[in-house]
Amino acid sequence: MVKIITVEKSISAEKDCGIVNVTETIEEELNKTGLREGQVLIFTVGSTSGVSTIEYEPNLVKDFKEIIEDIIPKNRSYHHDYTWHDANGFSHLRSTFIKTSLVVPFKEGRLLLGTWQQIVIINFDNHRRQRRYILQFIGKD
Amino acid sequence: MVKIITVEKSISAEKDCGIVNVTETIEEELNKTGLREGQVLIFTVGSTSGVSTIEYEPNLVKDFKEIIEDIIPKNRSYHHDYTWHDANGFSHLRSTFIKTSLVVPFKEGRLLLGTWQQIVIINFDNHRRQRRYILQFIGKD
Amino acid sequence: MVKIITVEKSISAEKDCGIVNVTETIEEELNKTGLREGQVLIFTVGSTSGVSTIEYEPNLVKDFKEIIEDIIPKNRSYHHDYTWHDANGFSHLRSTFIKTSLVVPFKEGRLLLGTWQQIVIINFDNHRRQRRYILQFIGKD
Numbered sequence: 001m002v003k004i005i006t007v008e009k010s011i012s013a014e015k016d017c018g019i020v021n022v023t024e025t026i027e028e029e030l031n032k033t034g035l036r037e038g039q040v041l042i043f044t045v046g047s048t049s050g051v052s053t054i055e056y057e058p059n060l061v062k063d064f065k066e067i068i069e070d071i072i073p074k075n076r077s078y079h080h081d082y083t084w085h086d087a088n089g090f091s092h093l094r095s096t097f098i099k100t101s102l103v104v105p106f107k108e109g110r111l112l113l114g115t116w117q118q119i120v121i122i123n124f125d126n127h128r129r130q131r132r133y134i135l136q137f138i139g140k141d
Numbered sequence: 142m143v144k145i146i147t148v149e150k151s152i153s154a155e156k157d158c159g160i161v162n163v164t165e166t167i168e169e170e171l172n173k174t175g176l177r178e179g180q181v182l183i184f185t186v187g188s189t190s191g192v193s194t195i196e197y198e199p200n201l202v203k204d205f206k207e208i209i210e211d212i213i214p215k216n217r218s219y220h221h222d223y224t225w226h227d228a229n230g231f232s233h234l235r236s237t238f239i240k241t242s243l244v245v246p247f248k249e250g251r252l253l254l255g256t257w258q259q260i261v262i263i264n265f266d267n268h269r270r271q272r273r274y275i276l277q278f279i280g281k282d
Numbered sequence: 283m284v285k286i287i288t289v290e291k292s293i294s295a296e297k298d299c300g301i302v303n304v305t306e307t308i309e310e311e312l313n314k315t316g317l318r319e320g321q322v323l324i325f326t327v328g329s330t331s332g333v334s335t336i337e338y339e340p341n342l343v344k345d346f347k348e349i350i351e352d353i354i355p356k357n358r359s360y361h362h363d364y365t366w367h368d369a370n371g372f373s374h375l376r377s378t379f380i381k382t383s384l385v386v387p388f389k390e391g392r393l394l395l396g397t398w399q400q401i402v403i404i405n406f407d408n409h410r411r412q413r414r415y416i417l418q419f420i421g422k423d
Contacts, residue, residue: 002143002284006248043246046255047196054378055329059361067375079200096195101244103383105325105418107288112416114328134253136246143284147389184387187396188337220341234349237336242385275394277387
């Protein structure tokens with residue numbers, strides 16, 4: 001019998017690509033559900049954050065911050081900065097590219113990730129933020 | 142008891158990054174299903190469109206069009222343009238990057254979006270198009 | 283009655299953006315499940331691969347390899363290359379951008395793809411690899 005369980009979580013994340021590894025938190029929440037086979041949707045609430053997978057080690061985290069600065073630079077004039085004068089046009093655009101949604105399967109009660117594949121939430125905003133995210137499990141026991 | 146409901150919709154979208162806010166349409170369709178907790182898959186049919194979230198306001202929409210033109214330029218020669226001679230290689234590449242699929246959770250009958258986070262469908266093609274998209278709800282009442 | 287069926291598959295893929303069209307394989311696996319309406323999650327295991335949709339024809343595949351080389355270049359120094367000395371920092375970053383997860387709906391036993399829209403798995407690593415991926419079907423018959 002298939003069940004749906006929704007959990008709301010939050011984390012504190014640094015500004016300008018603060019990357020938080022939430023893999024263990026998700027595994028703990030998965031254990032609490034008792035579900036054995038299914039999938040978890042990770043969804044970050046808001047328009048200046050994102051979710052993806054990465055090998056979570058300090059050098060690669062540094063690389064990610066540098067490459068996204070090349071692709072969608074912070075120090076450039078964006079029209080959006082004239083809408084609210086909060087200077088975070090780049091944060092919004094990064095979010096639209098990386099997107100705020102990710103679905104990961106699990107089986108036998110374990111996430112089907114690679115050894116070096118961690119799930120991360122990224123705060124693209126230009127100030128430290130408490131970021132809310134949703135975990136929604138669909139599965140059977 | 143978990144249900145699955147599939148709805149097909151379409152919108153008319155401008156060429157070269159016509160961005161359409163479909164959030165209200167999805168909320169209406171969610172209301173019709175009567176489901177209270179679950180998720181909606183938004184999937185755009187075709188290889189020159191995409192779906193993501195954005196703060197839907199005119200200046201940021203303009204920024205998105207400009208930054209994607211920097212990342213995957215329209216005015217550049219693509220091999221694909223020699224396959225069908227329809228000059229939309231850039232449209233396809235933009236679609237592969239932004240992707241045609243997004244999953245958004247809902248609870249108590251409401252999408253769990255941030256206040257400034259809207260769901261948008263983007264037409265990357267080089268002419269105005271009617272774009273078909275699928276809404277698939279999985280949830281319980 | 284909603285069912286969940288998880289299948290593990292693997293493919294051999296060339297290095298540096300080896301792109302494999304897995305659409306037919308997914309259709310075959312869908313047929314085996316007997317499910318008529320629902321969705322399939324495609325998830326690539328590992329931190330140097332990705333999954334998306336593309337019009338799978340040789341010229342566009344070439345374009346994809348060239349544009350991603352412009353966006354996240356191979357021949358550039360990455361901090362990650364000093365962590366393991368395997369020179370694949372670019373592979374990881376490409377994976378974090380394209381992401382390892384995609385959800386596609388089906389109805390009447392058929393994937394709701396466009397005519398020119400194929401599902402592909404991409405090996406971003408710098409050597410030929412056997413790549414594992416998960417197909418997880420949620421649906422009803």
